[in-house]
Amino acid sequence: EAGVVQSPRYKIIEKKQPVAFWCNPISGHNTLYWYLQNLGQGPELLIRYENEEAVDDSQLPKDRFSAERLKGVDSTLKIQPAELGDSAVYLCASSLGAGVYDTQYFGPGTRLTVL
Amino acid sequence: QKEVEQNSGPLSVPEGAIASLNCTYSDRVSQSFFWYRQYSGKSPELIMSIYSNGDKEDGRFTAQLNKASQYVSLLIRDSQPSDSATYLCAVNRKGNTPLVFGKGTRLSVIA
Numbered sequence A: 001e002a003g004v005v006q007s008p009r010y011k012i013i014e015k016k017q018p019v020a021f022w023c024n025p026i027s028g029h030n031t032l033y034w035y036l037q038n039l040g041q042g043p044e045l046l047i048r049y050e051n052e053e054a055v056d057d058s059q060l061p062k063d064r065f066s067a068e069r070l071k072g073v074d075s076t077l078k079i080q081p082a083e084l085g086d087s088a089v090y091l092c093a094s095s096l097g098a099g100v101y102d103t104q105y106f107g108p109g110t111r112l113t114v115l
Numbered sequence B: 001q002k003e004v005e006q007n008s009g010p011l012s013v014p015e016g017a018i019a020s021l022n023c024t025y026s027d028r029v030s031q032s033f034f035w036y037r038q039y040s041g042k043s044p045e046l047i048m049s050i051y052s053n054g055d056k057e058d059g060r061f062t063a064q065l066n067k068a069s070q071y072v073s074l075l076i077r078d079s080q081p082s083d084s085a086t087y088l089c090a091v092n093r094k095g096n097t098p099l100v101f102g103k104g105t106r107l108s109v110i111a
Helices: none
Strands: A005-007 A010-013 A019-024 A031-037 A044-050 A053-056 A065-068 A075-079 A088-095 A110-114 B011-014 B019-025 B032-038 B045-050 B054-058 B061-066 B071-076 B085-092 B099-101 B105-110
Touching: A010 A019, A019 A088, A019 A110, A031 A075, A044 A065, A044 A075, A075 A088, B011 B019, B019 B032, B019 B085, B019 B105, B032 B061, B032 B071, B045 B054, B045 B061, B045 B071, B071 B085
Parallel strands: A010 A110, B011 B105
Antiparallel strands: A005 A019, A019 A075, A031 A044, A031 A088, A044 A053, A065 A075, A088 A110, B019 B071, B032 B045, B032 B085, B054 B061, B061 B071, B085 B099, B085 B105
């Protein structure tokens, strides 16, 4: 069974440029998460989707970040414009559901460097 | 007090020894607990999950949970250099709430 797929794996951009990350979850997983991980820290949730619906986006900086999950499968996270402080690893994860016992599986992540 | 706390390490143990990784959490209603392993430059990989008080064993790994003390630990027996990684503790308070991660403990197994 294929795991969570993310692209690109690495991205280097200049500040104020836009950037987009793509995620394909494990087949059959209804819940999709985008996390931000800074060096030396644990992942922090940006947004969670239940099928197509964003059910928890309280930590998403909505002035510059946006996300979508069309047809309840693939998802895209966008930053426009990027700032120096956005340099981090962006992780996508998926789970069968959002229950307390549902395990989240992570993709390889996208390492973003903003110059 | 942070929701999930871990000693950042590094924790150094000799090859073949038992590595003990600890995690405390602040929310008493937390129901599920996960240990992820993260190699440098890689994404978190699930090692074990535990939901009930007591021990849960899987190969060389044992997770221990004490809800009264709000404490969860991971023991790695016969530690190998390939176990050298950062171990993340994650706690889920209840359904439809975010999984909260600690900062991770960096483990170094010395050959």
